[in-house]
Amino acid sequence: MRPTLHPHLVNGRFGDPALFVELLHRRDSILFDMGDLSPLSARDLLRVETVCISHMHIDHFIGFDALLRVNVGREKRIRMIGPEGLIEAVGHKLHGYTWDLAHKYAEDLCFDVWETGGAAARFRFKAAFAGEALAEPFAVPGLTLTHAVLEHHGPSIGYAIAEPVHVNVWRNRLAERGLAPGQWLQALKAAVRDGAADDTVVATPGGQAPLGALRDLVSVEPGQKLAYVTDVADTPGNRRAIADLARDADLFFLESRFAADDEALARDRAHLTTRAAGEIGRAAGVRRLEPFHFSPRYEGAEERMLAEVREAFQHLPSMAGHG
Ligand SMILES: [Zn+2]
Ligand SMILES: [Zn+2]
Incomplete structure (x- = not known):
C-alpha cells in the first residue's frame, strides 16, 4: 500500500516543533504546530489548509506570521484547531x-478557528479580521x-489523523462471477467502508444483491494513522491518554525533550525524557516512533538520544549492569 501521509519535521529533531504533512494525490497539506516556518518554501506554505496547534508557547506558534504573510491577498481558507485561548x-x-486596504482586494483570506472545548470563530481579511461567529x-x-487534552504547564493538545479504510476490488473474482466493473463498485466500496450490514441491498450490473x-x-x-504529541508532563493520566490516542499508529511523532538521566529536569519543565517517550510509544503499540523537540543542551548527541528512545521502545535490556 502506498502511504497517503508524508510527514516532515520542518526544523529537524532539535528545532522548533512544526510537522508538515503532505497528502498523496492532494494539493492541500497539514501542519502540526507552527514554530519557525522559515525553512518552508512559499509554495509549501501556500498548500497549508489545516493547522493543529498543541499550545501557544512561542516555539509552537511564532510561525503564524509566515503563514499569514504568504496568504494575504489570496482567496484561501485555513482551518485551525487548538486549545482554549487559540481564538484569542x-x-x-x-x-x-x-488592514485598512483590505477592501481593495477581491480575494478573501479566511482563518476558521476551533478550540477543542467547542468555541469557534472566523477571521476574514475583508472584514479586517474582526472575529465573526462560526x-x-x-x-x-x-x-x-x-485529539486528547493533555497536561503540560497548561493544556497541550495531542492529535491523531487517520485515513478511512482502503477497500480494494478483486478484479479476478469479478470476472469469475461474470460481473462487469463499473460505477456500481463505488457504491459497494462505500457500503463496506461505512460498515453497512450484510442485508444492505447493493445494485449490481443487471440486478441487485445483499452486501x-x-x-x-x-x-x-486499514488506513494509515499518524499521531503527534508534544510538550506533555510524564504523569500516569497523560501516559494513558497518549497511548489511547496513538494506539496502533503507523507513525508517532512524540516529544523527547530530555535525556533519560535528566528526569528531574523533565519533571520540572513538564516534558518527557527519551525513556518515557520510548515506553509510551511501546504501550501504544505504534509501528514507528519519531522522537523530536530534543533540548538544545543535547546538540551533537542526537545518536545518544535516539538510542535511548529506541532502547525503551524496543524494551532492550539496558547495557548498564550487564557488563
Ligand atoms: Zn515546546
Ligand atoms: Zn510548551
Missing part, C-alpha cells in the same frame, strides 16, 4: 497589523482527526 491568540496576532464543526475532508454476498469481491486494509 489568533485574534491578537491578526490585530497586530493595520457555526460549522471542525473537519478535515477525507480524514478523521481525533453479505458481495463481500468476497473486496479486501479491506
Whole structure:
C-alpha cells in the first residue's frame, strides 16, 4: 500500500516543533504546530489548509506570521484547531497589523478557528479580521482527526489523523462471477467502508444483491494513522491518554525533550525524557516512533538520544549492569 501521509519535521529533531504533512494525490497539506516556518518554501506554505496547534508557547506558534504573510491577498481558507485561548491568540496576532486596504482586494483570506472545548470563530481579511461567529464543526475532508487534552504547564493538545479504510476490488473474482466493473463498485466500496450490514441491498450490473454476498469481491486494509504529541508532563493520566490516542499508529511523532538521566529536569519543565517517550510509544503499540523537540543542551548527541528512545521502545535490556 502506498502511504497517503508524508510527514516532515520542518526544523529537524532539535528545532522548533512544526510537522508538515503532505497528502498523496492532494494539493492541500497539514501542519502540526507552527514554530519557525522559515525553512518552508512559499509554495509549501501556500498548500497549508489545516493547522493543529498543541499550545501557544512561542516555539509552537511564532510561525503564524509566515503563514499569514504568504496568504494575504489570496482567496484561501485555513482551518485551525487548538486549545482554549487559540481564538484569542489568533485574534491578537491578526490585530497586530493595520488592514485598512483590505477592501481593495477581491480575494478573501479566511482563518476558521476551533478550540477543542467547542468555541469557534472566523477571521476574514475583508472584514479586517474582526472575529465573526462560526457555526460549522471542525473537519478535515477525507480524514478523521481525533485529539486528547493533555497536561503540560497548561493544556497541550495531542492529535491523531487517520485515513478511512482502503477497500480494494478483486478484479479476478469479478470476472469469475461474470460481473462487469463499473460505477456500481463505488457504491459497494462505500457500503463496506461505512460498515453497512450484510442485508444492505447493493445494485449490481443487471440486478441487485445483499452486501453479505458481495463481500468476497473486496479486501479491506486499514488506513494509515499518524499521531503527534508534544510538550506533555510524564504523569500516569497523560501516559494513558497518549497511548489511547496513538494506539496502533503507523507513525508517532512524540516529544523527547530530555535525556533519560535528566528526569528531574523533565519533571520540572513538564516534558518527557527519551525513556518515557520510548515506553509510551511501546504501550501504544505504534509501528514507528519519531522522537523530536530534543533540548538544545543535547546538540551533537542526537545518536545518544535516539538510542535511548529506541532502547525503551524496543524494551532492550539496558547495557548498564550487564557488563
Ligand atoms: Zn515546546
Ligand atoms: Zn510548551
